Amino acid sequence: MNDLSHASTSSPLAREVERRRTFAIISHPDAGKTTLTEKLLLFGGAIQLAGQVKAKADRRNTRSDWMSIERERGISVVTSVMTFEYQGLVFNLLDTPGHEDFSEDTYRTLTAVDSAVMVIDAAKGIEARTRKLFEVCRLRDIPIVTFINKMDREGRDPFDLLDEIEKTLALSTVPMTWPLGRGRDFAGTYDLQAGHVRLLDRDTAPIPVTAGDSAALAAAVPSIDADTAAEEIALVREACGEFDLAAFREGHMTPVFFGSAIKNFGVGDLLKGLGDYAPPPRDQAAATRMVAATEDNLSAFVFKIQANMDPNHRDRIAFVRLCSGKLTRGMKVKQVRTGKSMSLNAPQFFFAQDRALAEEAYAGDVVGIPNHGALRIGDTLTEREDIAFLGVPSFAPEILRRVRLPDAMKAKKLRDALQDLAEEGVVQVFRPRDGSPALVGVVGALQLDVLQNRLEAEYGLEIRFEPSEFALARWISAPTKQELESFVTSHSFSIAEDLDGDPVFMAKSAFDLRYQGERSPAIVFADIKDVK
Numbered sequence: 001m002n003d004l005s006h007a008s009t010s011s012p013l014a015r016e017v018e019r020r021r022t023f024a025i026i027s028h029p030d031a032g033k034t035t036l037t038e039k040l041l042l043f044g045g046a047i048q049l050a051g052q053v054k055a056k057a058d059r060r061n062t063r064s065d066w067m068s069i070e071r072e073r074g075i076s077v078v079t080s081v082m083t084f085e086y087q088g089l090v091f092n093l094l095d096t097p098g099h100e101d102f103s104e105d106t107y108r109t110l111t112a113v114d115s116a117v118m119v120i121d122a123a124k125g126i127e128a129r130t131r132k133l134f135e136v137c138r139l140r141d142i143p144i145v146t147f148i149n150k151m152d153r154e155g156r157d158p159f160d161l162l163d164e165i166e167k168t169l170a171l172s173t174v175p176m177t178w179p180l181g182r183g184r185d186f187a188g189t190y191d192l193q194a195g196h197v198r199l200l201d202r203d204t205a206p207i208p209v210t211a212g213d214s215a216a217l218a219a220a221v222p223s224i225d226a227d228t229a230a231e232e233i234a235l236v237r238e239a240c241g242e243f244d245l246a247a248f249r250e251g252h253m254t255p256v257f258f259g260s261a262i263k264n265f266g267v268g269d270l271l272k273g274l275g276d277y278a279p280p281p282r283d284q285a286a287a288t289r290m291v292a293a294t295e296d297n298l299s300a301f302v303f304k305i306q307a308n309m310d311p312n313h314r315d316r317i318a319f320v321r322l323c324s325g326k327l328t329r330g331m332k333v334k335q336v337r338t339g340k341s342m343s344l345n346a347p348q349f350f351f352a353q354d355r356a357l358a359e360e361a362y363a364g365d366v367v368g369i370p371n372h373g374a375l376r377i378g379d380t381l382t383e384r385e386d387i388a389f390l391g392v393p394s395f396a397p398e399i400l401r402r403v404r405l406p407d408a409m410k411a412k413k414l415r416d417a418l419q420d421l422a423e424e425g426v427v428q429v430f431r432p433r434d435g436s437p438a439l440v441g442v443v444g445a446l447q448l449d450v451l452q453n454r455l456e457a458e459y460g461l462e463i464r465f466e467p468s469e470f471a472l473a474r475w476i477s478a479p480t481k482q483e484l485e486s487f488v489t490s491h492s493f494s495i496a497e498d499l500d501g502d503p504v505f506m507a508k509s510a511f512d513l514r515y516q517g518e519r520s521p522a523i524v525f526a527d528i529k530d531v532k
């Protein structure tokens with residue numbers, strides 16, 4: 001099942017690539033993502049004590065400290081990455097903001113992973129946000145490993161939960177472990193692959209038990225009804241079939257682990273599952289060709305920008321996913337969008353709380369590159385060839401507002417600040433062609449609070465938002481330049497430019513948009529833009 005077997009015969013680069021697992025955790029708020037992240041990092045020895053990753057109100061000493069709004073609201077707004085090693089493998093865990101108003105960030109982060117762990121609360125099953133994030137993973141064929149959490153509490157019947165995953169997500173399930181006892185009587189799991197019992201709250205070696213041997217099961221776990229458990233194990237083996245690596249990698253099947261993050265139970269099995277089954281860095285689609293992770297030359301793309309992470313040093317970090325080759329500190333790369341060359345003098349790795357200079361990094365890794373605004377979301381960096389990776393999307397905003405600045409003397413400063421924050425992906429900025437004040441667009445209302453807060457804290461700008469006459473923004477294109485230009489000219493009061501100078505049609509309502517669409521059939525109105 002494990003395709004590391006050929007690793008010893010391949011090149012040093014291929015060996016490094018093969019041992020990387022870059023993944024994210026998708027879940028509904030409160031399912032246990034933060035707790036599971038802490039426990040995963042503990043396994044990897046990346047942190048000494050659990051409780052340090054806690055993305056809740058007590059998140060005092062972490063990188064995200066700069067954003068007071070995050071503390072006030074007790075949510076994690078920041079996407080970050082944590083790297084840890086476990087049993088010879090390098091895991092890059094890309095964290096995603098918990099709040100749905102930051103879904104754009106989350107979607108972009110999912111463009112940078114090769115697999116995802118779907119955490120489900122055993123009492124709640126599939127919840128709205130899990131389903132939404134799952135759909136994004138499915139669009140990109142990202143394989144999913146499932147962790148059913150909170151087994152130490154009263155939850156739903158495990159068969160029911162599997163059935164729900166199969167029905168609502170159209171995803172076959174293959175349990176890797178099976179819970180023994182339920183709720184308060186949860187005593188451990190039976191490993192369906194290895195044929196052993198692992199007990200909760202006891203630091204003992206796994207106990208080998210042949211499937212179907214209920215006497216041996218009763219001896220290993222006296223607190224449970226062994227006959228029922230043995231029947232369930234027989235049933236689950238028969239009903240769910242064998243784990244099929246290819247089906248998993250294609251996104252049709254998910255291995256399922258049961259556990260309790262808070263009790264640090266089942267987390268080791270999950271990590272082993274990720275190591276054994278989750279794919280190493282995948283090939284990435286560029287505009288002209290597919291790029292294999294094991295190609296010698298470095299290629300990478302920016303999926304996230306974060307400014308002012310450290311209030312003492314006004315820095316700006318571009319989070320870059322390496323797609324092929326090897327990065328060596330100090331090397332020169334080309335930024336394909338501008339054609340400019342840049343030296344990677346201070347690429348950084350991120351751990352639970354720290355950063356460190358990355359002397360070397362390989363395809364699959366995520367590094368932070370400090371810069372002063374040269375790098376933008378979606379940018380490709382390459383060692384040689386001019387390739388441009390596809391698929392870091394921008395989403396049409398759901399809310400549009402005009403930014404009102406009481407102090408007109410600061411208009412230039414506001415313009416620059418909005419540019420900075422738009423490049424960072426905090427908001428989108430649309431500059432109307434008719435010269436009227438800029439509009440900001442967001443997917444979730446909380447982003448507006450973040451914008452206001454940051455403009456004040458970081459740029460000393462006090463602003464207000466005013467309603468806009470426009471309700472929707474759509475990127476427009478047409479088969480010919482002429483057709484596009486003619487539309488733009490005849491609708492000049494409804495046309496704005498985005499950050500890249502691409503034309504955007506601003507509609508007053510859904511009706512207006514539909515009406516314009518019918519009148520101008522040559523024009524394509526897009527609500528997603530693939531940043532190139």
Ligand code: G4P
Binds near residue numbers: 030036150152263
């Ligand atoms: P999230 O990042 O997905 O939002 O979830 P988080 O880890 O913060 O966990 C949400 C709550 O669920 C926390 O309760 C946490 O302790 C609890 N939890 C996580 N894993 C387990 C588990 O395996 N079993 C049980 N019983 N509880 C678990 P909390 O600290 O009380 O926070 P809150 O509920 O006040 O937000």
